[in-house]
Amino acid sequence: MFEIEVKKKLHASHGSMLLDVTLQIEQGKFASIYGKSGAGKTTLLKILAGLILPEEGFIKAASETWFSKEKSIHEIPQRRKIGFVFQDYALFPNMTLYENLTFVLPDKKNKKRLLEIMEIMELGALAHQVPAMLSGGQQQRCALARALVREPDLLLLDEPFSSLDPEMRYVLQNEIIRIHRHFGLTTFMISHDPSEIYRLSDYVIEMDLGKIIRQGTPSEVFQHKEISGKIQLTGEVLDVIANDIVYVVKVIVGNNLMNVVITKEEALQLQSGDKVLISTKAFNPVLMKL
Amino acid sequence: MAYWLAGTKTKFKPVLESIISLPLVLPPSVLGFYLLLAFSPNHWFGNFLNHYFNLRLVFTFDGLIVSSILYSFPFMVYPVQAAFQNLPASLKEASYTLGVSPSKTFFKVMIPNIKPALLSGIILTFAHTLGEFGVVLMIGGSIPGITKVASIAIYDEVESMNYDNANQYALVLLVVSFTILLLLFWFNRKRNKNHS
Numbered sequence: 001m002f003e004i005e006v007k008k009k010l011h012a013s014h015g016s017m018l019l020d021v022t023l024q025i026e027q028g029k030f031a032s033i034y035g036k037s038g039a040g041k042t043t044l045l046k047i048l049a050g051l052i053l054p055e056e057g058f059i060k061a062a063s064e065t066w067f068s069k070e071k072s073i074h075e076i077p078q079r080r081k082i083g084f085v086f087q088d089y090a091l092f093p094n095m096t097l098y099e100n101l102t103f104v105l106p107d108k109k110n111k112k113r114l115l116e117i118m119e120i121m122e123l124g125a126l127a128h129q130v131p132a133m134l135s136g137g138q139q140q141r142c143a144l145a146r147a148l149v150r151e152p153d154l155l156l157l158d159e160p161f162s163s164l165d166p167e168m169r170y171v172l173q174n175e176i177i178r179i180h181r182h183f184g185l186t187t188f189m190i191s192h193d194p195s196e197i198y199r200l201s202d203y204v205i206e207m208d209l210g211k212i213i214r215q216g217t218p219s220e221v222f223q224h225k226e227i228s229g230k231i232q233l234t235g236e237v238l239d240v241i242a243n244d245i246v247y248v249v250k251v252i253v254g255n256n257l258m259n260v261v262i263t264k265e266e267a268l269q270l271q272s273g274d275k276v277l278i279s280t281k282a283f284n285p286v287l288m289k290l
Numbered sequence: 291m292a293y294w295l296a297g298t299k300t301k302f303k304p305v306l307e308s309i310i311s312l313p314l315v316l317p318p319s320v321l322g323f324y325l326l327l328a329f330s331p332n333h334w335f336g337n338f339l340n341h342y343f344n345l346r347l348v349f350t351f352d353g354l355i356v357s358s359i360l361y362s363f364p365f366m367v368y369p370v371q372a373a374f375q376n377l378p379a380s381l382k383e384a385s386y387t388l389g390v391s392p393s394k395t396f397f398k399v400m401i402p403n404i405k406p407a408l409l410s411g412i413i414l415t416f417a418h419t420l421g422e423f424g425v426v427l428m429i430g431g432s433i434p435g436i437t438k439v440a441s442i443a444i445y446d447e448v449e450s451m452n453y454d455n456a457n458q459y460a461l462v463l464l465v466v467s468f469t470i471l472l473l474l475f476w477f478n479r480k481r482n483k484n485h486s
Contacts, residue, residue: 051383077386090384094402103398104388150389 001026002061002154002186006047006054010210012038019043019054019210025203027062030180030187032197034221035207041190042087044207045156048188049084050077061153083147083185084156087163089139091131097142098127101149117145120182121175137168141175148183155180157189161196166255173199194222194234194275195254222277231285233258237274240267251276292367293396296374313361318424325357326428349431354439357429358419365418366411373407374400406481413474417467 005022019040025031033041046052048059050066053074059067066075092100101114118124121141131139140160147155160176161169177200180187191197197204197218204221206214214221222234235253240262247267251258260278262270270276295303313321329336329347339345347353377400385395401408423441430437432446440463447456 046383049383049387051386077383078389078391080387082387084384084387086380086384088378088380090378090380092381092385092399092403094399094405104390146384146388156387 004059006057008054010040010043017210021212023205025186027186028184029203030201031203031205032201033188033190033205033207034197039207040210041207042158045158045188045190049082049156050075050080081153082156083152085143085147085160087158089143091139091143093131096128096130101146104150114149117148121145136164140172155185155187159190232277232279234277237270237272237276239272240270251278292370293374295371310367311364314364319428321361322425322428329353349433349437351436354426354430354437357425358422361425362415362418365414369407369411373404377403406478413470417470
């Protein structure tokens with residue numbers, strides 16, 4: 001069980017705000033942190049990693065205490081068993097992929113695990129390339145592999161898929177699911193994409209202005225309880241087009257484009273970029289084998 | 291020093307940066323004059339060095355080295371500081387979260403990734419020191435065989451109308467300086483090519 005109760009004053013672009021987070025996550029769960037930019041998501045992740053010092057509270061990881069204001073405990077990042085995947089991957093440009101992975105091993109004992117990880121992630125062929133020669137997806141896999149070699153208890157992912165194209169995202173999401181199951185790691189992932197969160201996580205934490213505003217399973221957080229449709233999809237609004245007396249909204253769901261007819265009142269509340277839920281309950285969907 | 295400057299948030303940073311930049315702005319004779327005063331055995335600092343380290347810095351070769359280091363300091367500090375500031379913070383953070391100690395992170399991650407800036411710094415400092423005149427004249431006093439440097443030698447030769455000798459020295463300096471700069475730019479170009 002990870003128990004977190006931290007407070008820290010942050011200086012954001014729109015003035016100062018108080019990051020005030022209390023949460024508990026069971027061991028081995030996959031939790032996503034969702035929210036607008038500037039909500040304090042990355043700061044929370046860095047506090048967990050020990051890169052930023054909170055002002056008050058405690059962080060307990062199973063039987064260990066990583067931070068406690070009361071007992072003046074502050075474990076440095078090096079002593080916390082964590083793996084951190086940064087948004088920009090932060091691969092060391094002066095080392096090959098293999099050196100990036102071995103650099104962090106204190107001795108050669110863990111080599112078996114290293115080889116296992118390289119095999120799972122299919123990195124063997126790229127071992128002697130430097131990061132600048134790798135594609136975004138390959139760099140991402142390398143960063144993930146590097147975060148795993150030290151056998152962390154906690155995996156922290158800061159928008160790991162944000163700079164990848166949808167296809168690569170899908171492949172790597174599967175990879176993360178596989179790795180999460182294989183190693184049974186407790187994972188925190190920052191994400192802006194509800195469909196990604198649905199696919200990957202057991203638990204969602206929605207943050208705004210430094211506070212948790214909602215938390216629970218993905219369906220609890222993203223779906224209003226009164227809707228119990230037969231089909232529920234989440235997507236992003238691309239465009240709202242006026243068409244005679246009705247409005248047509250173009251929504252991208254995964255890789256598919258859908259047109260949904262809405263009223264003028266509804267159209268006024270939507271703009272491109274909004275996340276939406278599409279559901280239907282009156283009609284039975286038709287399913288055909290392809 | 292550069293690493294510390296790149297990361298520090300102290301409010302004295304502008305003061306420190308100004309002190310480091312002084313040699314860029316001050317006439318070399320001003321710097322030389324104050325160094326001469328400070329290093330002289332009559333001053334407490336010169337006295338202290340003489341007494342505890344048996345170090346005499348006025349009119350000696352050691353003095354030339356120390357004053358040249360101070361004089362060329364900004365040429366080393368600025369490129370290196372800028373390079374450290376341009377490195378993404380996540381490199382250091384990633385290294386820490388992977389259990390790597392700060393000193394190993396510094397030598398194995400930070401330093402190798404600012405190599406071009408280090409090289410530029412070293413070469414510029416060297417070239418700048420080579421062409422140094424005022425400070426070495428004040429501190430060294432141009433004693434033949436000890437503190438007489440090439441740039442002063444040229445001046446002396448011209449003063450005594452030995453244009454041939456002056457020309458020889460000058461030509462050597464010109465060729466050496468050009469070669470150094472050529473190597474620097476050639477190396478940087480090659481490096482940029484490898485990276486793109």
